[in-house]
Amino acid sequence: MAGVSDEKTQGKVQVFDSEEDLALALAKYVAHLSNQFVRERGAFTVVLSGGSLIKSLRKLVDAPHIDSVDWARWHIFWVDERVVPKDHPDSNYLLAHNGFLSKVPIPSGNVYAINDALSAEGAADDYETCLKHLVHNKIIELSGTTGFPKFDLMLLGMGPDGHVASLFPGHPLVQESKKWVAYIKDSPKPPPERITFSFPVINSSAHVALVVAGAGKADVIRKALGSDDQKSDLLPVQMVSPEGNLAWFLDKDAASKL
Numbered sequence: 665m666a667g668v669s670d671e672k673t674q675g676k677v678q679v680f681d682s683e684e685d686l687a688l689a690l691a692k693y694v695a696h697l698s699n700q701f702v703r704e705r706g707a708f709t710v711v712l713s714g715g716s717l718i719k720s721l722r723k724l725v726d727a728p729h730i731d732s733v734d735w736a737r738w739h740i741f742w743v744d745e746r747v748v749p750k751d752h753p754d755s756n757y758l759l760a761h762n763g764f765l766s767k768v769p770i771p772s773g774n775v776y777a778i779n780d781a782l783s784a785e786g787a788a789d790d791y792e793t794c795l796k797h798l799v800h801n802k803i804i805e806l807s808g809t810t811g812f813p814k815f816d817l818m819l820l821g822m823g824p825d826g827h828v829a830s831l832f833p834g835h836p837l838v839q840e841s842k843k844w845v846a847y848i849k850d851s852p853k854p855p856p857e858r859i860t861f862s863f864p865v866i867n868s869s870a871h872v873a874l875v876v877a878g879a880g881k882a883d884v885i886r887k888a889l890g891s892d893d894q895k896s897d898l899l900p901v902q903m904v905s906p907e908g909n910l911a912w913f914l915d916k917d918a919a920s921k922l
């Protein structure tokens with residue numbers, strides 16, 4: 665590992681010599697949390713992003729994790745999804761299925777994809793209803809502090825503009841304070857129609873990992889984690905501030921301007 669810092673304000677920042685090393689450490693971190701939550705409460709709720717995050721999960725399907733993780737206890741959600749059919753190349757579900765879910769024995773009933781037959785608004789409402797049902801059944805915990813669902817682990821990627829989930833810089837959705845799941849029809853990154861968890865949900869998580877690799881993201885990482893930052897005009901990634909733990913997984917290229 666190239667470096668690590670642990671500051672209360674920004675979470676634990678780990679910088680790895682390569683994306684390969686990052687992926688190895690990420691797998692170890694996820695497997696450790698899986699063991700902990702399965703032991704403590706018999707379930708592990710994991711929220712996925714789309715994009716490059718899925719490739720960075722590839723070491724979880726290798727030994728020793730493939731055999732040691734209790735996959736039957738996992739419950740899979742998406743922090744955001746594009747409103748397209750599940751077999752469309754833009755689907756975050758399809759990406760996760762091909763790159764991760766098809767390689768591990770998570771029961772299909774524990775994989776909560778959006779209803780792709782609905783409009784953006786309908787799919788967001790439907791997903792929120794699904795989450796409420798799972799809170800009622802105690803699969804998902806509820807934060808005693810915020811009243812929003814408290815996922816065990818949220819795995820977030822970050823776009824080169826500093827967006828997380830489908831919460832984009834300057835978009836009014838970043839201020840959503842009531843809905844658990846919101847919809848967007850004018851996403852600056854295609855496709856335009858998506859659903860996304862709101863910041864209150866993201867920030868109620870027990871653990872959030874922000875996984876960022878590549879030189880194309882170095883400027884935003886400097887803004888988010890560098891010392892010369894002014895706190896006005898926060899990028900979405902700077903609004904990630906969970907009530908639990910925040911861990912950054914960066915490769916050397918993403919951290920090159922720190």
Ligand SMILES: O=C1O[C@H](COP(=O)(O)O)[C@@H](O)[C@H](O)[C@H]1O
Binds near residue numbers: 714828829
């Ligand atoms: O559109 C999206 O982009 C972000 C970032 O993707 P990346 O490929 O730059 O890592 C992703 O986290 C989000 O889930 C996705 O819908």
